[in-house]
Amino acid sequence: MFLSEILGLLEAEKVGKSEHLSVEIGCAFASDLMSDVLALASPGSLLITGLTNIQIVRTASMLDMPGVVFVRGKRPAKETVELADKMGLPIILTNKTMFETCGILYAAGIKSCFCPKRSGQ
Amino acid sequence: MSAREPLIVQREVKPLDFLAAGETASEFKELLKSLGIPTDICRRASIVTYEAEMNTVIHGGGGVMSLRLEDDAIIIVAEDQGPGIADLEKAMQEGYSTAPDFVREMGFGAGMGLPNIKKYSDKLEIDTRVGEGTTLRAYIFIKGQREE
């Protein structure tokens, strides 16, 4: 599914330039814990999060994530948007909660990304 | 094995500067990409650099990050003169963290960084001394062979 379709499903708005909305999204990872995103999310998955600080953009770019969804209508700081624009990372903003966002995308066929088990489990 | 000089890049990182944190990891990643290193290796190197950089920024009181590219390996070094790690074995366990609350509010401090660095590198060396500092050295072998 294209990120532009996800924009519609989530009644979301683009943040910053967000030029690359024609990118294909197959799977997603949702978390407010960047430690977990870095350790568990598979590269190429869409990041869904309620945090909006600049390190969210850094985390997404390290993992070659194609886009970020900010949930609960939380507006990012200026530096977050500036860095995303500089890196060509699209960000969309929805008023829906994390749970609702995930439910809508799951029902629309977005898969959960492959997650390795934590060690010791 | 050619006798080519290794490429070395060094960057200073400042303590608790969360706007700049991650710049070094992004720069190293772009550099490796531009040199034609395979995407998955670039990604592993950037995750390792980013986690180590965040630790230097958060726990180490700032320090120096370096990237060394040899014929068959990428070596990422994070060096600081911070407080050191008292119990390294504990620090290597998932979930162990001494990060303060404001770091957790930014989505970090879950105690996943060092285990993640270990997972994404082929060889990891950490020298640390309480009161003197920490040097972390992570190796990623470009031809993919793991050291036994």
Ligand SMILES: Nc1ncnc2c1ncn2[C@@H]1O[C@H](COP(=O)(O)OP(=O)(O)OP(=O)(O)O)[C@@H](O)[C@H]1O
């Ligand atoms: N450079 C360092 N100097 C001093 N202590 C460190 C350093 N790096 C790590 N530590 C110690 O080791 C602990 C575990 O580090 P680790 O990177 O695994 O987790 P974290 O940084 O606390 O959280 P996360 O990486 O998930 O954001 C830290 O909480 C800290 O106590």
Ligand SMILES: [Mg+2]
């Ligand atoms: Mg860490």
